[in-house]
Amino acid sequence: MAKFEIPGYEIYEQLGRGGMASVYRALHINLDREVAIKVIDTDKIADESFSERFVREARISARLSHPHILQIYDVNVYGSLNYISMELLHGGDLEDIIRGAMNQRTIYQVMAQMTAALDYAAAKGYVHRDIKPSNIMRRGSDDFVLADFGIAKAADSSTQMTQAGLLVGTPSYMSPEQAEGVALDGRSDLYSLAVVAYEMLTKTVPYEADSAVSTAVKHLTEKIPRLPKHLAAYQPFLDKGMAKKADDRFQSGYELYEAFCAVRNQFSDDDVLTQPRSDSPQRKTPAMGTRLDGDQDSDRTVVWSDTGSPIGSRVSGGYQITSSHADGMISGIRNERRTGSSRRRSGAGKWALAAIVLTLAAGGAGGYLYLQQQNPVPAEDLSVQNGELQALLGEANTALAANDLERARELLDEANALAPGKAAVAQLERNWLDAREALQQRGAEEVQRVTAQNIEVLLKDGRALADSGDPASAGDKFQTALRLDPESADARSGLEEAVESLGARADDAIAEGDFTRAESELNAALALAPQQETLKQRLAELPALAEARGQQQLVSEGQALLKQNDFAAAAKAFAAAEPNTPGVPEGLAASAAGLVAAAQRDVAKHKYASAREQLAVVQQWAPDHPEASALMADIPALEKAWQQEQAAIAARKAAASRRASEALQAVSSGDLDAARQGYDALMAEFPEMAVTRDVRQRLLDAYTEAVREEMEVKSWDTALSLIADGQVVAPEQAVWKELQEEVEYQSANDRRRLGAY
Structure with missing residues (x-):
């Protein structure tokens, strides 16, 4: 049982503890519901405004009521205790799941539920700022919740638990703008979620380095990693999800999820696209009490001071407790199995506890707010006190030797509370201050080293891109370098050349009449030089130029x-x-x-x-128009006259057709005289018509045939008479002369034969 009481709650066992906060399993008496209750004793905190800020900011989470955001039941202050009552979970976190054989169905569930939660939070005006697998917790087999809104911040608020000049986040997952320390909105969280998606697919994080600083800087400067061949279908999603500029990313969680699911039909939901890695150590936090020596864990939630040094890097003594040493995760704090005396506690869980960040800046110097115990020790306990004091000082010296300033600070505070004013304690206090100063110096040197390296790479890449004819991408490199070092002449000149090149390309596009391309070039230039008024003016003039060109x-x-x-x-x-x-x-x-x-x-x-x-x-x-109007006015009369003329022609054609039909019928019946009369009538009335010509041809054919028939019966006179009639109809036809000569020849022969007999 706890050594304190909170009205309305029955406190059971301690589940986890950080430097300032402890988490207990408790019963909410009125609701008869087990909860996790996080408690901070402000008697141990020197900052008098802490309680007010704690309650104000902790209520952020309480305002967020969503199925996939960890539920907060109560936020309050009782005496010196600040506490948060929240949902009690036992399902572990995504970090554990990623290490195993995670199938596609689970990945889609995580993405669907987290994008919904982030869209909800963004709509309420809040940015989480620490999206990572350990903050995505499992409520049930298919149910995930987003935890640790303790460092969340209203997008339009200047109030936050970390003071001005500090940057909170986890280097492996933080967005470029978060690493840069500029204003954030919900798109920063979406970037971090895209990084989580990358890790779920590949079992690795996209950027790794030998320090937290280097890891954070890589988000600003490194290219988006290429996925292995079997995951290449997700590359377009990753390219947009992890774009360096927020405007180039997905603008909502829904949009991000839709893009992620666009290739879902290429895989089975049961597919495990990347098997757990057995050839290298898993990326995990050490067991409770294990020291994080080296820079092995660059994924702790860190706080960056306004000097640029990471508070909570390896030399500041961060700890983690893994789920292998816990019964379950409770609001981002893992269970601690305590060993030894209550005073000799490890710092485990402090970096897993993003909700209450111990690393508040002390006067902007990058120090800590320390637990201050002022309770005097009774005189009768001095013998015990001396033994305990020696143990505390020895352990504190060991922690200092290991660069574990956080643990040393805890032990010093206990030593001061146990025996205030002791010379040995005062000397150790001075040693601690010297170590902290050395830490800050080392942090600053690390920042300078990493920054110089990255600037060199950025300048080299920028020049190569400029030479390849890509001034926009080159300008991005120079711009990033200039953000890292505002005094870099090479970066500034490279940026100016890129802007000038983009302006020239815009001129070429305008000359070619391609105003869409011109607008794109000018927008790219303006993104690199947003304060350049000439670019703004040219962009504003484009519509008029395009209109004139059009x-x-x-x-x-x-x-x-x-x-x-x-x-x-x-x-x-x-x-x-x-x-x-x-x-x-x-x-x-x-x-x-x-x-x-x-x-x-x-x-x-x-x-x-x-x-x-x-x-x-x-x-x-x-x-x-006078001519058009006059002709339009004349057309009705002209058209009517023409129509009347056409009607008359049609009537004549009908009459001619009747006459022709009668003549042709006479031809067919052999009445050539009647046919001749019909033809003569047609010639008199309709000489130009085709039917008249048709009758003429049929009549000529009939005369020719009749002449042949008369010649067969040797009726020479009749034949000659028919030839004469045919010549009247068609005098130009040579056939009549030929027939006449043939008749005369045959009739002469016929007479000679008759005379011979």
């Missing part, structure tokens, strides 16, 4: 159509331009003249409908 293109198009005699299309092109555009009045006049001339030709050919269409186009753009 007007001129319409004129050119109209002129080309005039040359093709497509007057209607030409008129449309000219009319689409502004009336005062040079060439438009002349173009419209030429189009109208061409259309009127075409209409006149149509009228001459009796194509009155086409003529009307041509004139209607003229009147659409030039309603008062």
Whole structure:
């Protein structure tokens, strides 16, 4: 049982503890529900405003009511105790799951639920700032919740538990803007979630380095990693999800999730795309009480001081407790199995506890707020006190030798509380201050070293990109280098050259009439030089330039159509331009003249409908055009007269057709005299008609056939008579002369034969 009481709760066992906070399993009496209750004793904190800030910021989580955000039941202060009552979980965290054989179905569940939670938080105006696997906890087999909103911050708020000049986050997962220390919005959390997606797919984080500083800087400077071949379908998602600029990323969790699921049909939900790695140590935190020597764990939640040094790097003594030493995760704090005396506690769990960050800046110097115990020790306990004091000082010296300043600070505070004013304690206090100063110096030197290395790489990459004809990407490199070192002349000149090159490319695009490309080039330049007024002015002038170019293109198009005699299309092109555009009045006049001339030709050919269409186009753009108006007025009378003429012609054709039918019938019956009379009548009335010519040909054929028949029966006189009739019908035909000569020859032969007998 706990040595304190909180009204309304029955406190059971301690589940976990950090330097300032402890978590207990408790019963909410009124609700009859087990909860996790996180308690901070402000008697141990020198900052008098801590309680007010703690309650204000802890209520952030309480305001967020979502199925996939860890539920907060109560936030309050009782005496010197600040406490948060929250949902009690036993399902572990995503960090444990990633180490195993994680199938696609689980990955989709995590992404769906976390994007929904982040969209909800963003809509409420909050940024989590520490999205990582250990803060994604399992409530049930298919149910995940986002925990540790303790360092969350309202997007429009300047209040936060970490003081001004500090940056909170986990280097392996923090967004570029988070690493840079600028203002954040929900897109920063989405970047971190994309990093988590990368880790779920590959079992590794995208950027790793030998220090927290280097890891954070890589998010600013390194290219987005390429996925292995079997995961290449996710590369477009990753490229957008981890884009360096927030504007280039997914703008909502829903958009991010939709993109992630776009390739879902390429895999089975049961697929395990990356097997657990057995050839190298798993990326995990050490067991409770294990010292994090070296920079093996660059994934702790760290706080960056305004000097640029990471508070909570390896030399500051961070600890973790793994789930292998816990019954379950409770709101981001893992269970601690205590060994030894209550005073000789490890710092385990402090870095897993992102909700209450111990590393508040002390005067902006990158120090700590320490637990201050002022309770005097009774005189009768001095013998015990001396033994305990020696043990404390010895352990504190050991911690200092191991660069574990956090543990040393705890032990010093206990020693001060046990025996205030002792010379040995005062000396150790001075040693601790010297060690802290050395830590800050080493941190600053590390920042300078990593920064210089990255600037060199950025400048080299920028020059290569500029040489390859990609000034926008080159400018990004130079811009990033300039953010790291505002005094870098090489970065500044490279950036200026990139902006100048983009401006020249915009000029080329304008000359070619490609204003979309020009806008893109100018926007790229403005992204590199947002304060350059000339770029803003040029961008503002683009619409007018594009409009003028568009007007001129319409004129050119109209002129080309005039040359093709497509007057209607030409008129449309000219009319689409502004009336005062040079060439438009002349173009419209030429189009109208061409259309009127075409209409006149149509009228001459009796194509009155086409003529009307041509004139209607003229009147659409030039309603008062005199020639068009006059011709349009004349068309009805002209069309009526033509229609009457056509009706008369049709009547004549009908009459001719009847006569021709009668004549042809006479031919068929052998009445050539009647047929001849019908033909003569046709010639008299309809000499030009085709039916008359048809009757003539049929009559000639009938005469020729009749002559042949008479010659067969030697009726020479009748044959000659028929030839004479045929010559009247078609005197130009040579056949009559041939037939006459043949008749005369055969009749002469016939007479000679008769005379011989």
